[in-house]
Amino acid sequence: MLKRFEYKLARLLPLTLLFVLFATTAFADTDEPPEWVNLYSYSSTLNGEPLPVGALVDVYDPDGVLCGSFTVHTEGKYGFLPAMRDDDATPSVDEGADPGDPLELRINGVHATALGPEEAIWTSNGDNREVDLSVEYTIDVDVRPLPDGIGTPAYYTLYYFWVVNTGEGIDFFHLEASSGRAWSVEIIGSSTTGYIASGDSVEVGVRTLVPADAEDGDSDDMTLTATSAMDGTVFDAEVVTTTVTMSAAGEWEGIVPGVFQLFQNYPNPFNPTTRIEFTLEQASEVRLEVYNVLGQSIKTLLEGYFPNGSHEAVWDGTTESGAKVSSGIYFYRLSTNEFSRTRKMMLMK
Numbered sequence: 001m002l003k004r005f006e007y008k009l010a011r012l013l014p015l016t017l018l019f020v021l022f023a024t025t026a027f028a029d030t031d032e033p034p035e036w037v038n039l040y041s042y043s044s045t046l047n048g049e050p051l052p053v054g055a056l057v058d059v060y061d062p063d064g065v066l067c068g069s070f071t072v073h074t075e076g077k078y079g080f081l082p083a084m085r086d087d088d089a090t091p092s093v094d095e096g097a098d099p100g101d102p103l104e105l106r107i108n109g110v111h112a113t114a115l116g117p118e119e120a121i122w123t124s125n126g127d128n129r130e131v132d133l134s135v136e137y138t139i140d141v142d143v144r145p146l147p148d149g150i151g152t153p154a155y156y157t158l159y160y161f162w163v164v165n166t167g168e169g170i171d172f173f174h175l176e177a178s179s180g181r182a183w184s185v186e187i188i189g190s191s192t193t194g195y196i197a198s199g200d201s202v203e204v205g206v207r208t209l210v211p212a213d214a215e216d217g218d219s220d221d222m223t224l225t226a227t228s229a230m231d232g233t234v235f236d237a238e239v240v241t242t243t244v245t246m247s248a249a250g251e252w253e254g255i256v257p258g259v260f261q262l263f264q265n266y267p268n269p270f271n272p273t274t275r276i277e278f279t280l281e282q283a284s285e286v287r288l289e290v291y292n293v294l295g296q297s298i299k300t301l302l303e304g305y306f307p308n309g310s311h312e313a314v315w316d317g318t319t320e321s322g323a324k325v326s327s328g329i330y331f332y333r334l335s336t337n338e339f340s341r342t343r344k345m346m347l348m349k
Contacts, residue, residue, distance in 0.1 A: 034084055034085065034087070035084070035085040035125035035126075036068070036082035036083055036084050036085060036096075036125065036126070037082070037083045037085075037097075037122050037123055037124070037125070037126075037127045037128075037129060038079065038080040038081065038082055038083075038126070038127065038128045038129065039059060039068070039078075039079055039080070039081040039082075039083055039103075039105070039120065039129055039130075039131050040077075040078065040079025040080050040081065040128065040129075040130055040131075041077060041078050041079060041130060041131055041132045041133060042076070042077050042130075042132075043076055043077075043132050044057075044076060044077070044078060044107075044112075044132050044133040044134065045076070045133070045134050045135070046107060046108075046135055046136075046230060046231075047135075047136055047137070047139070047231065048136075049231075050075045050076030051072050051075065051076050051077070051078065051107065051133070052072065052075060052229065052230050052231070053072055053073060053074070053075055053229075054071065054072060054172065054229045054230070055071075055072040055078075055107055055108055055230065056069065056070075056071055056072075056107070056108050056109070056170055056195070057069070057070045057071075057072065057078045057081060057105060057106070057107055057112075057133070058070075058105070058106045058109075059081060059083045059103050059104070059105050059106075059120075060103065060104045060105075060106070061083075061086070061094070061096055061097035061098075061101055061103065061104075061122075062097070062101050062102060062104075063094055064104075065094045065095070065096060067083050067084040067085075067095070067096035067097055067103075068081050068082050068083040068084055068096075069081070078133075080128070083096065083097060083103055083122060084096035084097070085097060085098065085099070085122065085125065086098050096122075097122035098122065099122055099123065099124065100121065100122065100123075101121065101122045102119075102120060102121055103120040103121060103122060104120070105120060105131065105133055106135075107133060107135040107169070108135075108137075108169035108170040108171065108230065109169050109170045109197065109198070110135050110137045110168060110169045111135070112133040112134060112135040113133065113134045113135065114131050114132075114133060115131075115132040115133065115134055116130075116131065116132060117130055117132070118130050118131055119131070135169075137167070137168040137169050138167050138168045139167040139168075139169070139171065139228050139230050139231045139234045140165075140166040140167040140228075140234060141163065141164065141165060141166060141167065141171070141173055141226050141227075141228055141234060141235065141236045142163075142164040142166045142236055143161055143162070143163055143164075143224055143225070143226050143236045143237060143238040144161065144162045144164065144238065144294050144295040145159060145160070145161045145162075145224070145238045145239075145240050145295055146159060146160050146161075146240070146291060146295050146331070146333070146342060147240075147333075147340075148240050148241040148242070148243070149240065149241075149242050149243075149340060150242070150243055150244075150245045150339055150340060151208070151210040151214075151242045151243070151244055151245070152210060152244065152245060153210050153211060153212050153213065153214045153244065154209075154210065154211075154212040155209075155210055156207045156208065156209050156210075157207065157208050157210065157242050158188075158205060158206075158207045158342070159205070159206050159207070159208070159222070159240050160203055160204070160205055160206075160295075160331065160342065160344075161203070161204045161205075161206060161224050161238065161295075162201045162202070162203055162204070162293050162294055162295055163175070163193050163196070163201060163202050163204055163226045164199075164200075164201040164294065165196040165197065165198055165199065165200055165201070166198075166199075167198060167228070167230075167234075168198055169198060169230070170195055170196070170197055170198065171195070171196060171198075171228055171229060171230050172192055172193050172194055172195045172196060172229050173192065173193045173196070173226040173227060173228055173229065174191065174192055174226070174227045174229060175187055175190075175191055175192060175193065175204060175224065175225070175226055176191075176224070176225045176227070177206045177222065177223065177224050177225075178222070178223050178225070179208065179220055179221075179222050179223075180220055180221040180222070180223070181220045181221075183208050183209060183210065183211060183220045183222070183242075184208065184209040185206060185207070185208045185209075185222055186206065186207050186208075186209075187204065187205070187206050187224075188204075188205035188206065188207060189204075189205065192229070193226070201293055201294065203293060203329065204224065206222065206224055208220065208222050208242055210242065210244055214244045215244065216244055216245065217243070217244060218243070218244040219241050219242060219243040219244065220241070220242050221239045221240070221241050222239065222240055222241075222242065223237050223238070223239050224237065224238055225237040245339070261278060261279045262276075262278045262334045262341040262343060263276070263277045263278060264343060264345075265315075265332065265343070265345045268345050268346060269345075269346040269347065269348040270317075270345070270346070270347060270348070271317070271347060271348055271349050272316060272317050272347075272349075273314055273315065273316045273317065274314070274315055274345060274347075275312055275313070275314050276288065276301065276312060276313050276314070276315065276332055277310065277311070277312040278310075278311055278312070278334055279309065279310050279311070280306060280307070280308045280309060280311065280336075281308055282308050283305065283306065283307045283308050284305070284306060284336040284337065285304070285305050285306075285336060285337050286302060286303070286304065286305075286306045286311075286334065286335070286336055287300065287302065287303045287334075287335045287336075288300070288301045288302040288303070288313055288332065288333070288334050288335075289301065289332065289333050289335075290315055290330055290331070290332050290333075291330065291331040291332070291333060292325070292328075292330060292331075293328065293329055293330070293331075298319045298320065298325065298330075299315070299318065299319055299320050300320065301313040301314075301315055301332070315332070317347050325347065326347075326349075327347050327348055327349045328346070328347060329344060329345070329346050330344075330345055330346070330347060331343065331344055331345070332345060
């Protein structure tokens with residue numbers, strides 16, 4: 001019995017982590033291995049084109065229980081995708097389909113039409129069923145930056161962007177940062193965003209190094225482009241401009257010697273209020289704002305002329321209109337006439 005189980009696992013590798021965990025748990029709790037029906041396709045499409053590498057194919061039983069997943073690694077094809085059977089030994093838990101159940105398949109979270117040549121039905125343990133799929137939905141992306149910044153020769157300036165999946169299905173996006181004047185630019189972390197559900201966003205940090213020989217007033221346009229992995233013709237790009245000021249220091253450091261220092265908020269994470277402190281080495285016009293992950297200014301905490309010395313502001317987790325914001329990541333930005341700094345904070349309710 002065990003050899004038969006191992007043989008089936010070997011034929012179906014590579015399986016998704018979901019399936020491995022399910023199979024391990026099921027085998028540990030019972031004396032019998034789990035049962036499944038294998039679904040596969042050599043010709044499935046997304047918006048009329050072969051299913052792209054990286055697309056997610058999920059199968060659900062009639063009760064909406066996820067009973068199998070597969071990540072496409074060959075264009076236009078998926079499978080073997082094991083659709084797990086419900087375990088009779090655990091009647092209080094629905095782990096999957098029963099014999100005769102119709103199966104729903106989704107591509108990137110969107111319902112897909114089963115085209116055959118065989119029906120998407122749970123039949124008998126170990127059966128292989130060829131089910132081609134077709135799905136049509138809107139793919140879109142939106143890149144949103146924070147405002148332009150200031151830099152100093154030989155220092156980094158750090159920018160935050162948000163990549164928003166404005167399409168209808170799950171997607172991930174390839175990222176590329178470029179400089180108009182060939183300054184060094186670097187995406188902090190992965191060159192892709194990872195999977196993003198429809199309507200969700202991820203924060204992307206990009207830093208640019210101002211050349212050591214840059215002169216006061218020089219500027220550079222840095223562009224971040226996000227391209228859909230599901231459709232390479234779908235992309236969006238946004239530009240931020242770095243202007244050289246000889247007395248500024250890079251935002252990467254968070255400090256401008258002899259000018260000001262912006263400290264990390266405390267407490268962080270926080271609920272419902274947090275304190276933001278900063279110091280000015282000289283009197284200056286100051287503006288302290290809070291931004292959401294979409295790059296939108298939601299509240300101005302301080303604005304006006306402040307003397308040198310230490311100052312602080314308190315944010316109570318509300319917008320300019322007094323509405324309470326939801327849990328998540330926010331940014332606060334301190335700006336003077338010549339300098340600006342940004343830090344990140346988290347509201348956790």
